[in-house]
Amino acid sequence: MGFLALGINHKTASVDVRERVAFSPEQLADALQRLRDETRTQEVAILSTCNRTEIYCAQDQLNDQSLIDWLAGFHGLSVEELRRCSYLHREAGAVRHMMRVAAGLDSMVLGEPQILGQMKDAWQAARTAGTLGPYLDRLFQSTFNTAKQVRTDTAIGENPVSVAFAAVSLARQIFSDLERSTALLIGAGETIGLVARHLFEQGVKRLIVANRTLERAELLSEPLGGQAIILNQIPEVLAHCDIVISSTASPLPILGKGAVERALKQRKHRPMFMVDIAVPRDIEPEVGSLGDVYLYTVDDLHEVIEENLRSRQGAAEAAERLIEIGTDEFMQRLRALAAVDVLRRYRQRAEQFRDQELSKALGKLERGGDPAALMSEMARALTNKLLHDPSVQLKQMSAEGRAEALALAQELFALDDTHNAQGRS
Structure with a gap:
């Protein structure tokens, strides 16, 4: 699952453009559902404030062009006009961007607190519209936690200037x-x-x-x-x-x-x-x-905002470090979730093989077969089924000269010298 953040803000677009791209509260539910259906995006949320309009997506195959086309079409802008003032962040970049926005590091007023509430409103709107989904929900929750840590552990919110x-x-x-x-x-x-x-x-x-x-x-x-x-x-x-x-x-x-x-x-x-x-x-x-x-x-x-920026620059640097930590931790958890999914599917296949061989062995046992011989036959058949696909893939990788894949397979199956020595003892 990949993430994408597409948007415009006060740094990239004038108020003339921003007001044309803004979503009113009354539009939001319909816009979210249309965005999901018309771009075939699995999970979507929209943040729309006076200073920014941003689309957040979670999708297996990310297509930024379809998002730009949809946003331009919805608001009656030309695609080129929108592309000139928009920005795009992918994967870890999208995660980092959302966390920076929620913490007030991308705001006109550095560290302003209102944006976190607006981000929570965007999360709730997507949840209500049924466009949130588990991956985007996890990202929002990590974003909220990181933004809260920034406000707790740095001086970014002291003497707030809004x-x-x-x-x-x-x-x-x-x-x-x-x-x-x-x-x-x-x-x-x-x-x-x-x-x-x-x-x-x-x-x-x-x-x-x-x-x-x-x-x-x-x-x-x-x-x-x-x-x-x-x-x-x-x-x-x-x-x-x-x-x-x-x-x-x-x-x-x-x-x-x-x-x-x-x-x-x-x-x-x-x-x-x-x-x-x-x-x-x-x-x-x-x-x-x-x-x-x-x-x-x-x-x-x-002018007032720039003065605020200068007074909070030290706190902003500390906040940026927390954002990097939050981004890295979220991406690690996401990769772990991907591994869990692969393991789940492989376990389902292994259990299917087990049930097939067990059913065969029980049938032969009922017909009077020798239990010891049947257990040995079942174990051998199950081992062959479990190793067949990995064996075919490893041979193909070896033939293609993919040494890094073979090294990874050796690590995956714990075939280092220590394990080999233990196996021989």
């Missing part, structure tokens, strides 16, 4: 006194939850949380003394908001240029700071052309 923190850091640069600012947060997921806490800690007195369901918005806003609204109430409060940060799973923009223009007129063109963390984007890109709006996307947070 995309949410980076967004709030940018807001602090635009508004010197955040205590006098009103913030509108669109969405009620984990990222917006982090944004809300960071803004609250920075002294923002008025927080408004807008979400598709009012209950989720209330769960987030009430502990922080904020206000909860539903999405269609955004135009009513937008003019009062100095900061707008959005992160939803909506496939279409939630905030358009027209609504922002009207809000700016009511504000008498006082500046608005906006960060669109979502992929696909929640705020129409054209909003950025308005003179009094500072609009940033997730790709614009690099």
Whole structure:
């Protein structure tokens, strides 16, 4: 069984491409089943976040071209466009990549903790859709264990800096006194939850949380003394908001240029700071052309992220060593499983030979045959059957000059001098 990881991320593709390749939660179950059936892949999972979309596969015969063709076809992209910004990892490389992703070593924010939860969501989605399978499940479990060890044994997660923190850091640069600012947060997921806490800690007195369901918005806003609204109430409060940060799973923009223009007129063109963390984007890109709006996307947070990278570089090096250990241990276990499968099949064949010869001997014994002679005959026949196929293969290897195979056979059957000496004593 082999493994393959195919994907795009914030390093290889712009937000324009990433939002076109993203899978919404509503699409995921159908996409997983179609991916498995249409590419004839045995086990598949999909990870889709604002910074990456990745396909993980376990398959006897790995075919990366069929995966690229399928992904391009599903999202209506050209194969060449997707190939230019995609990456591919096989076997141990795929294992290493998944572990690096789960540990936050491949994230825009080095060591960010949210990605491990997103990886677990991908595992659960594949499990629910029936596309996981035993080999990919083992890989996910080893990935989770290694990521947990990285967070426990290194300082990669100390003083965490997330995309949410980076967004709030940018807001602090635009508004010197955040205590006098009103913030509108669109969405009620984990990222917006982090944004809300960071803004609250920075002294923002008025927080408004807008979400598709009012209950989720209330769960987030009430502990922080904020206000909860539903999405269609955004135009009513937008003019009062100095900061707008959005992160939803909506496939279409939630905030358009027209609504922002009207809000700016009511504000008498006082500046608005906006960060669109979502992929696909929640705020129409054209909003950025308005003179009094500072609009940033997730790709614009690099400066804050780079500072985070420098501060965690030592911890990252220690984490990389743990990733290598985790990869090696998983591949060793996988090879051991392959040996178990071969042994199981060979044992089944040996037991079949045994049952055949035993049945013959018992029949002859019932007809009055000599027990000692029959036991000797059965032992000789069973030995011949067990040795027939290995003997044919060894002779063929010898004729082909495959000395390494003969040496391996000698090791496999424990035919070294020590065993020979013991056999003669």
